Amino acid sequence: MRGFQRTPQSAPAPVLIGRFQGLQRHALVIQPSNAPLKVYQLARPFRQSQRRVCRALTVAQAKKDYDYDLVIIGCGVGGHGAALHAVECGMKTAVVEGHDIGGTCVNRGCVPSKALLAASGRVRELQNAMHMKALGIQVGSVTYERQPIADHATNLASTIQGNLKRSLETIGVDILIGAGKLVDNHTVKYSLPGRVDVGGTVTARNIIIATGSVPFVPPGIPIDGKTVFTSDHALKLEWVPNWIAIIGSGYIGLEFSDVYTALGSEVTFIEAMDSLMPGFDKEIAKMAQRLLINPRKIDYHTGVLATKVTPGVPGVKPVIVELTDFKTKKVVNELEVDAVLVATGRAPYTQGLNLPAINAEVDRRGFVPVSEKMEVLDKSGKPVTNVFCIGDANGKYMLAHAASAQGISAVENMCGRPHVLNHLSVPAACFTHPEVSFVGLTEEAAREQATKDGYSDKVAVVKTSFKANSKALAEKEGDGMAKMIYRKDTGEILGVHILGLHAADLIHEASNAVATKQRVQDIKFTVHAHPTLSEVLDELFKGAHVDSAPSKVAFAAQPAKTPVTV
Numbered sequence: 001m002r003g004f005q006r007t008p009q010s011a012p013a014p015v016l017i018g019r020f021q022g023l024q025r026h027a028l029v030i031q032p033s034n035a036p037l038k039v040y041q042l043a044r045p046f047r048q049s050q051r052r053v054c055r056a057l058t059v060a061q062a063k064k065d066y067d068y069d070l071v072i073i074g075c076g077v078g079g080h081g082a083a084l085h086a087v088e089c090g091m092k093t094a095v096v097e098g099h100d101i102g103g104t105c106v107n108r109g110c111v112p113s114k115a116l117l118a119a120s121g122r123v124r125e126l127q128n129a130m131h132m133k134a135l136g137i138q139v140g141s142v143t144y145e146r147q148p149i150a151d152h153a154t155n156l157a158s159t160i161q162g163n164l165k166r167s168l169e170t171i172g173v174d175i176l177i178g179a180g181k182l183v184d185n186h187t188v189k190y191s192l193p194g195r196v197d198v199g200g201t202v203t204a205r206n207i208i209i210a211t212g213s214v215p216f217v218p219p220g221i222p223i224d225g226k227t228v229f230t231s232d233h234a235l236k237l238e239w240v241p242n243w244i245a246i247i248g249s250g251y252i253g254l255e256f257s258d259v260y261t262a263l264g265s266e267v268t269f270i271e272a273m274d275s276l277m278p279g280f281d282k283e284i285a286k287m288a289q290r291l292l293i294n295p296r297k298i299d300y301h302t303g304v305l306a307t308k309v310t311p312g313v314p315g316v317k318p319v320i321v322e323l324t325d326f327k328t329k330k331v332v333n334e335l336e337v338d339a340v341l342v343a344t345g346r347a348p349y350t351q352g353l354n355l356p357a358i359n360a361e362v363d364r365r366g367f368v369p370v371s372e373k374m375e376v377l378d379k380s381g382k383p384v385t386n387v388f389c390i391g392d393a394n395g396k397y398m399l400a401h402a403a404s405a406q407g408i409s410a411v412e413n414m415c416g417r418p419h420v421l422n423h424l425s426v427p428a429a430c431f432t433h434p435e436v437s438f439v440g441l442t443e444e445a446a447r448e449q450a451t452k453d454g455y456s457d458k459v460a461v462v463k464t465s466f467k468a469n470s471k472a473l474a475e476k477e478g479d480g481m482a483k484m485i486y487r488k489d490t491g492e493i494l495g496v497h498i499l500g501l502h503a504a505d506l507i508h509e510a511s512n513a514v515a516t517k518q519r520v521q522d523i524k525f526t527v528h529a530h531p532t533l534s535e536v537l538d539e540l541f542k543g544a545h546v547d548s549a550p551s552k553v554a555f556a557a558q559p560a561k562t563p564v565t566v
């Protein structure tokens with residue numbers, strides 16, 4: 001190491017400080033902050049006189065204070081996303097997984113539920129003779145087989161789980177099997193009950209907690225897995241009840257109401273709040289009720305809690321559900337149904353983590369408190385050095401892609417490149433038929449925020465209908481709307497909400513615009529192919545009235561023109 005120049009630890013980006021003798025293209029790089037010294041392979045030979053920022057491939061670790069640069073406890077999509085990014089940043093990485101790679105999303109969430117929605121959605125479409133006839137198609141009687149649909153979901157989950165595992169192994173991430181427990185802020189112990197052959201202790205410069213969540217079941221509701229169950233059981237589609245009560249009309253409730261009604265069930269929603277879909281923009285929820293609830297075999301009780309559920313026996317004894325008024329707390333009704341799906345949210349899974357070892361504890365709802373940089377906060381609210389928490393376990397935004405984005409953000413921060421994820425730019429979607437999607441604030445929240453911050457007169461809303469879109473009409477899918485809430489003085493996008501065909505795919509133009517801080521007055525000059533559903537957003541952008549002039553970006557010079565010979 002003779003002749004190496006030392007650079008301060010606080011340098012903003014990795015800095016090259018010397019090269020190994022005889023290795024023309026290898027050099028020692030000091031990473032800012034707390035990341036370790038590394039040997040990198042350089043894109044170009046290094047000249048001693050130059051100190052350069054290195055953007056090259058990692059070859060090996062130069063200093064070995066710890067077994068790993070990063071150990072991630074939990075390998076759901078959050079842990080997986082963090083591991084991929086860590087390796088890209090040159091970190092020697094291991095994941096500790098106590099149950100199944102891919103976690104909730106791959107095994108008991110996004111993936112199998114989308115498989116069920118895809119199959120049942122086809123059944124619904126093909127059974128809709130009016131819709132088919134409008135396209136000039138006649139279909140005979142359409143039936144389905146439950147088991148192959150269930151198998152499709154199970155097989156897809158197992159394929160994606162395998163893909164995820166291979167993607168980690170290929171890039172050299174060690175997969176340590178066992179439930180991880182913190183010993184201190186650099187040490188993780190892992191073990192599996194009843195398995196003496198599995199387990200150990202590893203040290204790491206940084207640790208990420210990514211232990212996810214499990215279904216939340218309110219008190220008074222015993223889960224028997226047969227007649228009273230959560231999404232964990234429902235995804236196996238072991239039977240299709242004639243009448244199912246769904247407690248909760250959030251994402252899980254809505255998506256399963258779509259699946260069950262397509263497969264022939266009648267659904268009764270039990271929702272604690274005064275209206276269905278309380279977490280969504282009110283206008284969108286109202287239209288969703290018109291498209292996704294009213295025309296289907298669905299009824300609902302709002303403003304009530306399911307306070308007591310007595311399991312039944314399939315085909316023999318009904319399930320009894322006691323309903324209590326949310327406000328008066330008086331029992332108001334009793335239902336008899338074939339089955340009950342409990343979809344009342346998810347609880348963080350932090351059991352056995354031993355947070356006191358790092359002087360931290362969960363908050364009153366059980367989530368691990370974190371800073372905006374995803375650092376775990378200790379009991380006094382200060383960041384615990386080198387320990388981060390991402391995904392459902394911190395409760396900031398319980399979505400798969402949010403978990404993964406938080407993982408990337410945490411890795412950036414541990415590499416000394418300060419990063420804060422803008423959660424208002426994270427899109428969300430509910431994969432019903434048609435889909436619902438959004439990014440940013442609801443109109444209600446945006447107006448409330450504007451009143452608080454003194455710009456309520458500047459908030460504007462623009463709307464458009466799928467009925468004005470040629471592609472949607474070609475598909476005979478004109479039901480739906482999109483709305484954008486924005487600031488008419490600055491052109492800032494505050495929220496975009498879409499209900500309609502492929503809404504989940506369409507939202508990304510808006511979410512990317514929010515993430516990159518594009519203004520409406522600029523985006524309205526972008527061009528959308530015709531005829532496409534993306535023109536729904538184009539309509540929104542063009543329909544908005546902003547007081548500010550477009551920036552120069554929208555009128556940037558074109559590449560030099562080739563002279564035209566006349």
Ligand SMILES: Cc1cc2nc3c(=O)[nH]c(=O)nc-3n(C[C@H](O)[C@H](O)[C@H](O)COP(=O)(O)OP(=O)(O)OC[C@H]3O[C@@H](n4cnc5c(N)ncnc54)[C@H](O)[C@@H]3O)c2cc1C
Binds near residue numbers: 210352
């Ligand atoms: C039915 C359903 C459908 C969903 N659909 C969508 C969707 O379409 N889109 C979307 O964005 N989100 C969806 N979600 C939400 C999404 O699944 C979660 O937000 C996401 O899985 C969170 O990722 P995570 O990595 O934080 O946690 P998880 O996926 O829960 O993974 C945590 C992992 O940590 C492991 N673990 C826990 N404790 C330990 C320990 N001590 N040691 C070692 N390992 C441990 C667990 O075994 C698990 O594998 C859905 C959820 C459900 C239930």
Ligand SMILES: NC(=O)c1ccc[n+]([C@@H]2O[C@H](COP(=O)([O-])OP(=O)(O)OC[C@H]3O[C@@H](n4cnc5c(N)ncnc54)[C@H](O)[C@@H]3O)[C@@H](O)[C@H]2O)c1
Binds near residue numbers: 278305431
């Ligand atoms: N497409 C997706 O992205 C997707 C799909 C499924 C799940 N998820 C994620 O999974 C998480 C869990 O979903 P979820 O639908 O269970 O939760 P949710 O928070 O979306 O909805 C729960 C609903 O249950 C109601 N509720 C709660 N307790 C009740 C009670 N005792 N009686 C009656 N109603 C009650 C709430 O008012 C709320 O409307 C969500 O945070 C979501 O982010 C996402």
